[in-house]
Amino acid sequence: MFYPIDESCYYTGNVEDEVHKLSPEQVENYLTQEKVDVVVNQQAIFSTSFTKLVLGFNLRRFKYISVFHNTPAIYEKTLTFSRLWYNFLHQRGVSAKMSNCVRMIVYPLWKQRVVKGAGKMYAVNYDASDKCVMLSSNDWPTLGRYLKHDVSEKCVTIHNPLTFDTIETAECLCHKKKNVLIVSRLNNFEKRLDRALKIWKKIETGGFDDWHLYIVGWGLQEKMLHNLARKLKLRNVHFEGRQPSEPYYHNASIFMMTSAVEGWGLTLTESMQTGVVPIAFDSYPALHEIITDRYDGCIIRDNDLDAYAVCMEELMRNRKERERIARNGIESCKRFETDKIIVQWVKLIESL
Known part of the structure; x- marks a missing residue:
């Protein structure tokens, strides 16, 4: 049963039309008649x-x-003071600003x-x-x-x-490019993509000029992240916007997650099933049920940007190690087959 956010009505069969529409008062009758x-x-x-x-x-x-x-x-992980400050600066309307100010x-x-x-x-x-x-x-x-x-x-x-219909074989590793991938909503308070850009600055400073970072997704902080990339003078960062993500996984070798919190992290299993090595901050409980550190992915102490960059550099230099972890990920993700x-x-x- 599907119901919209305002919960003023409910739809059966995940179809939003008048035939499938129920008022809250009609839900009980529907469940009884259909013997749910x-x-x-x-x-x-x-x-x-x-x-x-x-x-x-x-x-x-x-x-x-x-x-x-x-x-x-x-x-508790996402309601930060910086989020309120951002809302105060960017939200329109006196009442919204006053509300954030009081908070x-x-x-x-x-x-x-x-x-x-x-x-x-x-x-x-x-x-x-x-x-x-x-x-x-x-x-x-x-x-x-x-x-x-x-x-x-x-x-x-x-x-x-798993998200995608198929799990790649190890043969896909022969066609990987020197691409690093992020697939995410551009909501910086949850996804902390500013940290990803700062980590990438360390990568570019380290001389990895033949590697490129692709960011697939869109969101409220897109303009802010573009501005930060310019401020950091990043050269090989590509904001791709809202695009089908699967082709990007097929080309990528490393996947970056910098989230403050996730429920599961579908992009991690997406990267594993496409032969991409996932790297994530140790910032939420479910992570350890997806990744085993240095076996089918890499787990970095939360907020340690230097350690994150060092891990990426090691994987960029060592194709053999990168492909070992990727092969393990291809096998490991089969735990989550539909x-x-x-x-x-x-x-x-x-x-x-």
């Missing part, structure tokens, strides 16, 4: 609206699964209040659910910290499946 056995709430990390709607039903004849599609720590003045209290509110939201979704699906077992303790109790009774871990993930979902649903 299991309802999956995909918004547990962001909202309680659908859960509260379900709790209001007179008689619940179905099992309820809530899916946490990001780490529960997302709010900056009382920033510690405001953030504490928001994080506490997130915990209450998680609790509503958790308590209403028969099972809660997390992307990583490493996120269970974080959810437990918010709820102030053990969550192993209800939580299960099901990873995201058929294997479907089996886990079927097992979960049948267990209810």
